[in-house]
Amino acid sequence: MTDAPIEWPASLWTETAGAAPACAPLEGQQRVEVAVVGAGFTGLSAALHLADAGRGVAVLEAVQPGWGASGRNGGQVNPGWKLLPDDVEARYGKSQGSRINAMANAACDLVFDLIDAHAIDCDALRPGYVQGAASRRGVAFLERWARQWSARGAAVELLSRNETVELLGTEAYLQAVLDRRGGNIQPLSYARGLARAAIAAGAVIHGDSPALSLQLDSDAWKLTTPRGALLAEHVLICTNGYTGRLWPRLDAAVVPVPSFVAATAPLEEAKRAAILPGRHAVSEARRVYVYYRMDRDGRFVVGGRGHLLDAAQSGDASHVHAEARRLFPQLADVAWQFHWGGYTAMTLSHAPKLMRLAPRLHAGMGYNGRGIAMATMMGRQLAMTVADQPTDMPVEPLSPIPLHAFRQVGLSFRLIAGAFLDRCEHLNERRSGMRLLED
Numbered sequence: 001m002t003d004a005p006i007e008w009p010a011s012l013w014t015e016t017a018g019a020a021p022a023c024a025p026l027e028g029q030q031r032v033e034v035a036v037v038g039a040g041f042t043g044l045s046a047a048l049h050l051a052d053a054g055r056g057v058a059v060l061e062a063v064q065p066g067w068g069a070s071g072r073n074g075g076q077v078n079p080g081w082k083l084l085p086d087d088v089e090a091r092y093g094k095s096q097g098s099r100i101n102a103m104a105n106a107a108c109d110l111v112f113d114l115i116d117a118h119a120i121d122c123d124a125l126r127p128g129y130v131q132g133a134a135s136r137r138g139v140a141f142l143e144r145w146a147r148q149w150s151a152r153g154a155a156v157e158l159l160s161r162n163e164t165v166e167l168l169g170t171e172a173y174l175q176a177v178l179d180r181r182g183g184n185i186q187p188l189s190y191a192r193g194l195a196r197a198a199i200a201a202g203a204v205i206h207g208d209s210p211a212l213s214l215q216l217d218s219d220a221w222k223l224t225t226p227r228g229a230l231l232a233e234h235v236l237i238c239t240n241g242y243t244g245r246l247w248p249r250l251d252a253a254v255v256p257v258p259s260f261v262a263a264t265a266p267l268e269e270a271k272r273a274a275i276l277p278g279r280h281a282v283s284e285a286r287r288v289y290v291y292y293r294m295d296r297d298g299r300f301v302v303g304g305r306g307h308l309l310d311a312a313q314s315g316d317a318s319h320v321h322a323e324a325r326r327l328f329p330q331l332a333d334v335a336w337q338f339h340w341g342g343y344t345a346m347t348l349s350h351a352p353k354l355m356r357l358a359p360r361l362h363a364g365m366g367y368n369g370r371g372i373a374m375a376t377m378m379g380r381q382l383a384m385t386v387a388d389q390p391t392d393m394p395v396e397p398l399s400p401i402p403l404h405a406f407r408q409v410g411l412s413f414r415l416i417a418g419a420f421l422d423r424c425e426h427l428n429e430r431r432s433g434m435r436l437l438e439d
């Protein structure tokens with residue numbers, strides 16, 4: 001865990017989610033085939049897939065299912081990786097790379113299929129995911145996205161400026177891609193639904209049960225919690241941006257990055273009709289970007305960078321409010337009802353990591369802000385490691401990020417430099433006469 005206090009801040013999702021399943025703490029010593037640490041999408045999906053395959057599985061969660069990023073995110077089921085498919089094949093080779101791309105291509109389907117199969121009530125909508133670009137550099141990226149994913153069978157199309165304005169109701173972009181794989185969910189309801197499905201399949205989930213230590217105890221792994229201990233043949237660590245010191249240097253495998261979301265009160269009818277009329281999930285092709293959508297009650301929900309020095313992410317939301325007004329000037333006079341934040345986990349390679357830490361001990365994390373689909377898919381991949389099946393995701397050793405202790409400085413620098421470069425590009429486009437968003 002990070003130093004963040006263990007509290008569950010009120011958010012749009014805590015206020016509108018379905019009831020939480022009952023998850024009592026672990027008491028006394030128990031033995032199980034597979035122990036999972038962390039009940040976010042990764043751990044819950046792993047537990048569900050394992051229980052479905054008839055394995056005995058118990059989950060230890062420091063707070064309650066969905067407490068981490070899984071219950072706090074923007075609820076946008078984003079397709080793909082941060083890396084484009086050609087880059088994946090260049091990095092991993094044609095054969096392994098195309099396997100990874102096929103897996104990434106199927107990740108959104110996995111989310112919506114699980115929602116259907118387990119009748120998870122989480123306001124799921126699948127109108128597609130849109131990425132907008134306001135610079136030539138951004139448009140070039142979108143062209144590559146559309147070309148490379150279309151070539152692999154994904155339903156992706158490049159939109160003209162007029163089509164983009166009509167689809168989204170904002171004049172912010174020169175062009176956009178509409179990627180029909182994506183959509184929106186209520187993320188905490190989805191996490192709770194996965195937890196219920198895993199419990200129904202036979203998994204046990206222990207809430208308020210932080211794993212405090214992990215050691216090999218003759219033939220089994222032993223996890224201790226404040227009131228008990230779990231002996232397990234296999235352990236899967238699924239703690240992502242909340243990874244602490246449970247395993248030496250595992251916290252240095254990723255950089256926890258704060259992200260911040262705000263939601264308006266339900267908008268009046270005219271604004272609902274004009275803003276995101278197709279209810280798409282939207283983000284931007286730029287270095288420091290925002291992501292936004294509508295919720296089921298007509299609230300505008302927008303996310304962006306979090307506060308680097310505020311561990312609880314409870315602070316000022318004016319920066320995301322300003323971004324919302326930049327996109328939709330008609331939001332200038334609306335009331336804002338919620339803001340909250342949480343930690344996502346970045347990797348240097350921009351690729352998620354499935355790591356083998358020791359025999360029968362694996363960890364999966366590092367979704368670089370695109371974790372609803374990929375964490376759900378990682379859970380399935382982790383379950384495959386237990387069955388000794390070959391995974392689509394490459395299994396790698398733990399490789400801590402060099403100079404990890406200076407991560408905050410590096411992150412601050414990246415944000416400042418990224419915002420500056422975005423701004424320069426924006427001014428250049430304006431000077432060259434392209435019609436862009438008003439500042």
Ligand SMILES: Cc1cc2nc3c(=O)[nH]c(=O)nc-3n(C[C@H](O)[C@H](O)[C@H](O)COP(=O)(O)OP(=O)(O)OC[C@H]3O[C@@H](n4cnc5c(N)ncnc54)[C@H](O)[C@@H]3O)c2cc1C
Pocket residue numbers: 001037038039040041042043060061062063064065066067068069070071072073074075076077078209210211212238239240241242243244246258259260261291303340341342343344345364365367368369370371372373375
């Ligand atoms: C504000 C925000 C907005 C985001 N928006 C989007 C979005 O719109 N779309 C998208 O695809 N992705 C988004 N993401 C990313 C996405 O939410 C994450 O990638 C994903 O939820 C990670 O899931 P996870 O299960 O791996 O980790 P988490 O959901 O963070 O779960 C980790 C869990 O591990 C538990 N834990 C930690 N240590 C221990 C321990 N020692 N013992 C027991 N339990 C422990 C924590 O309590 C926590 O519940 C966003 C993230 C944030 C923070």
